[in-house]
Amino acid sequence: MSTLAQLAAVYGQLSLLAFGGANAVIPEMQRQVVDVHHWMTGHEFAALYALAQAAPGPNMMVVSLVGWQVGGILGALVTTLSVAVPSSTLTLVVSGVWFRFKDAPWRKAMQAGLQPVTAGLIMASAGLLIESTTVDWTAAAVTVVTACLFIFTKLHPMLILAAAAVAGAIGLAG
Amino acid sequence: MSETSSDVPARPNPTVFDLFAGFFMVGICGFGGVLPWARRMIVEQRKWLTQPEFTDMLGLCQFLPGGNIMNVTIALGSRFRGVAGAAACFLGLMTAPVAIVIGLGVVYDRYADFPPVHRAFVALSAAAAAYLLATAWKIASPLRGRPLAIGVAALTFVVIAVLRLPMLAAMPLLAIGSTLLLRRFRA
Numbered sequence: 001m002s003t004l005a006q007l008a009a010v011y012g013q014l015s016l017l018a019f020g021g022a023n024a025v026i027p028e029m030q031r032q033v034v035d036v037h038h039w040m041t042g043h044e045f046a047a048l049y050a051l052a053q054a055a056p057g058p059n060m061m062v063v064s065l066v067g068w069q070v071g072g073i074l075g076a077l078v079t080t081l082s083v084a085v086p087s088s089t090l091t092l093v094v095s096g097v098w099f100r101f102k103d104a105p106w107r108k109a110m111q112a113g114l115q116p117v118t119a120g121l122i123m124a125s126a127g128l129l130i131e132s133t134t135v136d137w138t139a140a141a142v143t144v145v146t147a148c149l150f151i152f153t154k155l156h157p158m159l160i161l162a163a164a165a166v167a168g169a170i171g172l173a174g
Numbered sequence: 175m176s177e178t179s180s181d182v183p184a185r186p187n188p189t190v191f192d193l194f195a196g197f198f199m200v201g202i203c204g205f206g207g208v209l210p211w212a213r214r215m216i217v218e219q220r221k222w223l224t225q226p227e228f229t230d231m232l233g234l235c236q237f238l239p240g241g242n243i244m245n246v247t248i249a250l251g252s253r254f255r256g257v258a259g260a261a262a263c264f265l266g267l268m269t270a271p272v273a274i275v276i277g278l279g280v281v282y283d284r285y286a287d288f289p290p291v292h293r294a295f296v297a298l299s300a301a302a303a304a305y306l307l308a309t310a311w312k313i314a315s316p317l318r319g320r321p322l323a324i325g326v327a328a329l330t331f332v333v334i335a336v337l338r339l340p341m342l343a344a345m346p347l348l349a350i351g352s353t354l355l356l357r358r359f360r361a
Contacts, residue, residue, distance in 0.1 A: 013342060015239065015240055016239050016240075017239060017341050017342060017345055018239045018240050018241065019239050019345070019349070020236070020313075021236070021240075021241050021242045022241050023306060023309065023310075025341065026306070027334045027335060027338075027341070028334075028340070028341035028342075031338055031340070031341075035338070046299045046302075046303065047282070047286075047295055047299050048279070049299070049302060049303075050295060050298045050299035050301075050302035050303075051275065051278050051279060051282055051295075052275055053298075053302040053305060054278065054298060054302070055271060055274050055275040055278055056201065056202055056203065056204050056208075056270070056271055056274060057201050057204055057208060057267070057268070057270070057271020057272070057274070057275065058201075058204065058208045058241050058243050058244060058267065058268075058271065059241070060241045060244060061271055061272070061275045064271075064272045064275055064276065065275050065276070065279050068276050068279055069279065073276070076272065076276060080268065080272060083240075083241075084240070084241075084244060084264065084268075086240075087238065087239050087240025087241070087244070087245065088240065088244065088245070088248045088260070088264065090238055090239065090240070091234075091235065091238050091240065091245040091248040091249055092248055092249075092252050092257070092260060094234070094238060095231075095234060095248070095249035095252065095253070096252075098234050107237075109353055109356075109357045110237075110349075110353050111237060112353070112356050112357070113349060113350075113352040113353025113354070113355075113356050113357070114237070114349055114352070114353070115316065115317070115323070116317055116323040116324070116326035116327040116330070116352060116356075117326060117327070117330050117345075117348045117349055117352050118313065119310065119313050119314040119317055119327045119330075120326065120327035120328065120329065120330025120331045120334070120348075121330055121334060122306070122309060122310040122313055122314075123307075123310045123314065123327065123330075123331045123335075124330065124331045124334035124335035125306055125310070126303060126306040126307035126309075126310045127331065127335045128335050129299075129302075129303035129306060130300075130303045130304075130307065133296075133299040133300045133302075133303045134300065135296060138297075139296055139297065139299075139300040140300075142297050142300040142301055142304070143300045143301070143303060143304045143307075144304075146300070146301040146304040146305070147304035147307050147308055150304060150305050150307075150308030150309075151308045151311055151312075157305055160301060160305070161298060161301050161302065161305065164297045164298055164300065164301035165294045165295075165297055165298040165301075166294070167297055168290075168293040168294040168295070168296055168297025168298065169290040169291070169293060169294035169297075170290070171290075171293060
């Protein structure tokens with residue numbers, strides 16, 4: 001199978017698995033891209049994720065970036081469309097009939113059941129990323145300090161990300 | 175185009191181009207997540223939906239797989255202009271960010287070996303991972319005081335992050351198991 005077809009297969013599958021948004025499928029994306037297909041190392045994947053966070057737009061951007069890294073502009077188009085088309089088709093169909101099931105008990109039960117799974121998935125995403133970004137003790141310190149800032153202060157997230165990058169560049173961290 | 179008369183109060187009737195333009199601005203602005211920007215544009219600036227309508231649409235889009243705001247572009251676009259509207263909203267949202275992120279990728283590739291750039295990216299990667307951890311923390315906060323729900327979240331973490339099982343198999347089992355379990359014990 002050509003690389004582009006493999007990218008389409010991987011991201012088409014991720015599209016329908018992304019309950020709770022893109023962040024929920026970061027572990028599976030990392031597993032496929034790093035462990036299954038060996039397109040890049042875990043460290044490179046984490047760097048692309050960081051780049052995507054530093055860019056504007058939806059947090060799906062890491063998808064386009066991985067596609068670009070693996071298959072150039074065509075790769076970026078393939079991954080972006082592959083991750084969008086299956087879930088979008090589903091949304092197109094379901095949003096039309098949504099109101100009919102608004103108060104259905106099965107819908108409320110499923111929503112309640114999905115909540116802890118989504119939380120666990122995003123925790124897993126964070127855990128796996130931190131595993132690959134913690135290259136030394138200064139990186140660990142950056143993770144701890146910025147996590148506290150993100151959780152306990154109202155500082156703009158971009159400000160914290162920028163401060164971390166500057167601290168790294170001038171040799172305070174990284 | 176706006177000749178359609180009906181008994182509902184006059185509502186905006188965005189063209190395909192309006193839909194593209196509205197989401198194009200959201201895509202450019204949305205640093206660190208587009209949800210707040212999308213809500214501001216849809217509800218406050220262009221008044222395409224009321225706040226309750228937006229909340230309901232977002233609820234649907236979070237319930238379905240796929241990026242939440244990506245799904246909003248599809249649901250909102252198709253509501254006003256069918257498949258063409260959905261495509262316009264989606265392309266509006268994605269075009270600029272995809273171009274910008276690839277531009278950043280080119281810069282990163284060229285300068286990654288320059289020590290300050292390399293160190294900046296090590297620190298930026300660590301902070302970006304911490305941002306995701308903080309997001310997970312906020313998403314998990316409704317689980318506090320619910321041992322069974324925390325147990326499901328912990329099991330999900332172990333299955334995905336520690337055992338590294340394929341998500342295609344694990345996810346349906348976890349979702350169905352969690353739904354049945356939480357319903358059975360009303361936790």
